[in-house]
Every structure is written in C-alpha cells, then in structure tokens.
Amino acid sequence: MSKSQTIKVTIKNAHERLDVFLSKKLDIPRAQVTKMIKADQVFVNKQLPKKTGELTHAGDAIKIIPLKPIAKGKTSIRKIFIKTPEPVVLTETSDYLIVDKPWGLLTHNVMGKDETSLAEILAKKYPEIKTVGDKPEQRPGIVHRLDKEASGLIVVARTQKMFNHLKKQFKAHTINKEYLALAHGRIDRDCDEINFPITRSKNTERMSAIPSIIKGLPTTDGKLAATEFEVVKRFVNFTLLKVKIHTGRTHQIRVHLFAYNHPLVGDPLYFSKKQKRKYDDLLGRLFLHSAELSFIDLQKQEQTFKIDLPDRLKKFLNEIV
Numbered sequence: 001m002s003k004s005q006t007i008k009v010t011i012k013n014a015h016e017r018l019d020v021f022l023s024k025k026l027d028i029p030r031a032q033v034t035k036m037i038k039a040d041q042v043f044v045n046k047q048l049p050k051k052t053g054e055l056t057h058a059g060d061a062i063k064i065i066p067l068k069p070i071a072k073g074k075t076s077i078r079k080i081f082i083k084t085p086e087p088v089v090l091t092e093t094s095d096y097l098i099v100d101k102p103w104g105l106l107t108h109n110v111m112g113k114d115e116t117s118l119a120e121i122l123a124k125k126y127p128e129i130k131t132v133g134d135k136p137e138q139r140p141g142i143v144h145r146l147d148k149e150a151s152g153l154i155v156v157a158r159t160q161k162m163f164n165h166l167k168k169q170f171k172a173h174t175i176n177k178e179y180l181a182l183a184h185g186r187i188d189r190d191c192d193e194i195n196f197p198i199t200r201s202k203n204t205e206r207m208s209a210i211p212s213i214i215k216g217l218p219t220t221d222g223k224l225a226a227t228e229f230e231v232v233k234r235f236v237n238f239t240l241l242k243v244k245i246h247t248g249r250t251h252q253i254r255v256h257l258f259a260y261n262h263p264l265v266g267d268p269l270y271f272s273k274k275q276k277r278k279y280d281d282l283l284g285r286l287f288l289h290s291a292e293l294s295f296i297d298l299q300k301q302e303q304t305f306k307i308d309l310p311d312r313l314k315k316f317l318n319e320i321v
Contacts (some may be wrong), residue, residue, distance in 0.1 A: 009060040015282060018044070019052040022062070041065045047104075050268075055281050087118050091305065095162040095298055096155055097122065097141075098305050103151040103285045108139035118142075122156060129156065132163050143167055144177075144248060149268065152179070152290025153307055162298060169295055170248065176294035179243040180232070180309060181253060182287035182317070183262040184275065187239040191230040194256040197222030198249045206269050207251045209259035225249045227256040235320050238265060238279075242291075253288060264288055265316075283316050 007025055019037065023030040036042055037052045043063045044054075056062075085102035092098075101107065101118050108119040119140050123130050129141035139145075141156040143166045157163035169175045196209035199222035210222045226246040233240040239262065243253055251270070257263055258270035265287040266280045294304040308314075 004063060004065050007062045007064070009056045009058055009062065011058045014056055014058040016056050017053045018042070018049055018056055018062075021056050022064075026064075036064065053281070054284060057284070087121060089122075090153075090307070093158075093297075095159055096157050096166075097126065098293070099154050099156055100307055101146050101151060101154050101290075103149060103310070106148045107145035107154065108142045118154070119156075126158060129158055132157050132160050144170055146290055147251065147254070147286070147288070149266075149286035150179075150288040150290065151310055153293040153305055154290065155293060155295065165298055166295060173246050174296075176292070176304075177245055177290065178292035179245075179253060180289045180291045180313075181229075181241045181243050181257065182265045182313075183239045183241055183257050184265060185237065185239065185262050186234050187231060187241070187262055189231075191228070192260075194225075194227045194229075194260055196225065196256060196259050198225045198252060198255055199223070200250075207249070207255045209255050223247075223249055225252050225256065227253055238320060240317070254286075279320070282319075283312075285312065287313060287316070289313060 007022075009021070013021055019030050019033045022028075022033045022036075022042070026033070033042075034052050037049060040048055041064055042049060043065070044056075044060055046061075046063070085105045087102060087105065088100040090098045090100055099118065099122070106115050106117040108117050109115075119129075119142050123140050126141075130136055132141045133139055133143075141158065141163065143155060143157055143163055146152065146154055155166065157166055166175070194209075198207050198209055200206075201208045208222075209225075224247065228244045228246065229241045231239055232242050241257075245252055249255075254264055254267055254270045258267070263271050263275065266283040266285050268286070271277070271280070289309055290307075291309070292304065292306045294302060297303050309317075
C-alpha cells in the first residue's frame, strides 16, 4: 500500500474486532493487521487503538497509513496530526469558566506525561489564567480535576480571588458535584454511602480502598473518603447510578465502586480478572460523567450547572436495554 486509505464502518460491520474487520476489508492475514496496528499504522477516528481486538462502532473512520521509506533497508512511520479532543466552554464570566471536558483529555499536565491538557488549551484562549492557582505553571486556573477517562463539567477560575473562593468551598466540602456512572451488576440497595479509606497501591498506578473500617476494625491506613449513590435505573446486568462525592480523592468513585464489588463499565484500571470485558470493549471508554455542579460565586449567589450524557453513553444505554 503506497497511499493512505480510510475505511468507514457501517452498521453491518459494527461490533467486530478491529483486526478481524481489517483483515476482511484489506484481504490480508490477521497477523499482518496486528503488525500494522502495533506499528501505529492504524488510526480509529484519528486516535491510535488501545488494542488489536477493540470493537468497531458504526460510523468509525479507520485510517491506514503506509510505512514511508527514509533510507535503504529502513522504514519509519509517517507522522500525522492526531486531533486532541476539544473541550467546550459552556459558560464564560469574568470570574470563571464552566467547561465540558471530553473523555480522553487530561485536566492538567501530569509529571511524566507529554500530552495536551484542558488547562493548556484554555490558557491559549484565556491567557489571564496563566497566573491563577497554587501552581499556575502546571495547572493554571484548575481548582479541581476530572480523570482523563471521565467527561463532563468542570469549573476553571479566571482570577486568583475566584480560585481562592472556590478552593475554600472544596476544602469545606460545600460544593455539590453529581456524576452519572454505570456499574457492572445489579445493585439491590436503592441508595448507599461508601466510606472506605483510600490509599495508593504499591507498585501500581491504581488506588486502593480499605473496607476494614466499615466492619468496625480500626485502621490508620489511607485517607478518609465518602461516596454517596442512588440508583437511577437497573438493567439486566448493570446499574445506572447518580453519585455524589463528599471528598475529592484520586479515582474516588472508581475505586469505591470497585471495592463495593460493582466496578464501573469501561474502566481500564479497576476491574476483576474474572469479570467479562465484552461490554467494556463495546463501550470503549469509562462510563463516568460529571453531570451537575453547584457552588457559590463571588456575589454570594448559588450557581448550578447541568449537562446531559454524551451521545456515545446514551447510545450504549439504549443498546443494553
């Protein structure tokens, strides 16, 4: 193949393994497709696939890039621009921004990761935030964060006064944050609160919840964390939850639901090895969305913002009914 080509996935070909789909379309062995994917020659919707067996979705644009010779006996992969998911500014005031952060975008730069972040994108359009915050050089204007794998509402301060004002509310746990999350399995209780302390796992990037405290056993490990949920809808094998967090620990909702034996659908970190991953692969992202955010502004008025689920998550719910 000397030129790049793009293949559209139709409804007929949806939910096939990527390597199987391309093997049939290109009429080449599946092993060859695997090599192409590992060589970063294949892009799905301008993103590198996470694995050779990820599932296709109707409307996906799969681009195959040829290897470009640069010297005798050597090849290199042609570099192309991979579009970063774009955040949407929903509300703009002189004090703050309300932003819809897309799935797949870091909130701010993380040490050791050379990726575009929400903070970096916003700083280009709103340069005044470059001096706002505790560490403006690293996370300008950022008072709180969403996991890269999550989507939804986030407030960004445009002034130091607003940053300090919001920070006090977060510290006092008076800011209301509500999420929509889809958990594996049917949860029988209509509502519950998870109070497992959270600590960082040794030798992994995961966090760990310590449920011993819930059983009345003393523990000095971990930081206190509180997650409250109520059932929105039960499916055959899943439960849609409205979740509130009263603390802001790293991966809090994800690690708490995992420790509660109901991990979130599509979570790449918190899942059981015995867990069937078919629907996680089908969704292709974490089902966790920041849907509502409330705080007090500088004029002492309560501001509440709400946002619907992204179309991808809505479609997934319709498919599992």
